[in-house]
Amino acid sequence: MIDNWDELVVQAxxxxxxxxxxxxxxxxxxxxxxxxxxxxxxxxxxQYASDDSLNAWDALSDCPDVFPGGFEWKxxxxxxxxxxxYFGLSGRNFCGADVKWMRSxxxxxxELMRRDMRILLNCYANQIFPPLWESILGVYLKxxxxxGWNGPYPAGELVVFSNR
Numbered sequence: 001m002i003d004n005w006d007e008l009v010v011q012a013x014x015x016x017x018x019x020x021x022x023x024x025x026x027x028x029x030x031x032x033x034x035x036x037x038x039x040x041x042x043x044x045x046x047q048y049a050s051d052d053s054l055n056a057w058d059a060l061s062d063c064p065d066v067f068p069g070g071f072e073w074k075x076x077x078x079x080x081x082x083x084x085x086y087f088g089l090s091g092r093n094f095c096g097a098d099v100k101w102m103r104s105x106x107x108x109x110x111e112l113m114r115r116d117m118r119i120l121l122n123c124y125a126n127q128i129f130p131p132l133w134e135s136i137l138g139v140y141l142k143x144x145x146x147x148g149w150n151g152p153y154p155a156g157e158l159v160v161f162s163n164r
Contacts, residue, residue, distance in 0.1 A: 001072070001125065001126060001127060002124065002125045002126075002127065003074075003125075004076075005076065005077075005080050008077070008121060008124055008125055011124050011127075012120070012121055012124040014137075014141055015117070015120055015121070015124070015137065015140065015141070016087065018140055018141055019086075019087045019089065019117065020087055020088070021092075022092070022093060023092070023093040023094075023095050024092050024093070024094050024095065024097070025094055025095050025097040025143060025145065025163035025164075026093075026095045026143075026163070026164075027143055027163075027164055028040075028143065028162050028163070028164035029139070029142055029143055029144030029160055029161075029162035029163075030142045030143055030144075031138060031139055031141075031142030031143075031144055031160070035135070035157050035158060036139070036144075036157055036158050036159075036160050037150045037157045037158070037159045037160065038144070038159075038160045038161075038162050039159065039160070039161055039162070040161075040162050040163070040164065042097070042100035042101050042161060045145070045147050045148065045159060045160075045161035046101060046108060046147070047148075048147055048148025048149070048150065048159040049108055049112060049147040049148050049159075050108065051148065057112075057147065057148045057149060057159075058112075058115070060149050060153055061119075061132060061133075061136070061149075062115070062119060066130050066132055066133070067128075067130055068128060068130065071122075071126050071128060072122075072125075072126060073122055074121075074122055074125050077118065077121050077122055077125060078118065081114075081117065081118055081121070086113075086114050086117055087117075089110065089113060089114060089117070090110065094109070094110075094163075095163055096163065097109060097145065097161070097163040098110060100163075101161075109145060109147075109161075112145075112147060113145075116136060116140070116146070119133060120133065120136070120137055120140075123137075131154070132153075132154070132158075135158050136158070139158065139160050143162075143163075144160040144161065144162055145160065145161040145162075145163070146158055146159070146160055147159055147160070147161050
């Protein structure tokens with residue numbers, strides 16, 4: 001288990017390399033389509049992200065059943081994320097993806113990314129990646145935005161937004 005920020009930053013290098021790019025989502029999602037439902041239409045992807053059904057994305061992806069017993073949520077990660085503005089996430093160029101996702105006052109893409117970064121860093125700190133979160137990390141690293149689930153979990157498929 002990792003218990004300090006400096007060690008976490010080293011362990012989470014693949015994620016942080018993705019996050020610290022000057023431009024995010026500048027190319028199409030390049031990952032597998034197997035087990036993934038990929039949309040280039042932000043409105044379709046956003047429907048999955050904002051679904052209020054029993055398979056709601058936020059409820060499914062961070063429900064206690066996804067994480068094994070003993071998984072610890074580190075408050076110091078939250079502190080450092082706020083301190084660094086999630087590694088400058090709000091100042092990144094999203095290559096128009098944020099505009100496609102914008103609602104009247106907020107951008108669900110940015111808000112969901114903040115939540116995802118917090119959870120992924122906690123996975124690194126615990127050195128435990130539940131299968132769903134391993135898939136979510138893989139989607140980000142292949143330039144996609146994981147934003148929902150299609151079908152009953154775990155038999156369904158991860159919904160991915162591709163900006164191109």
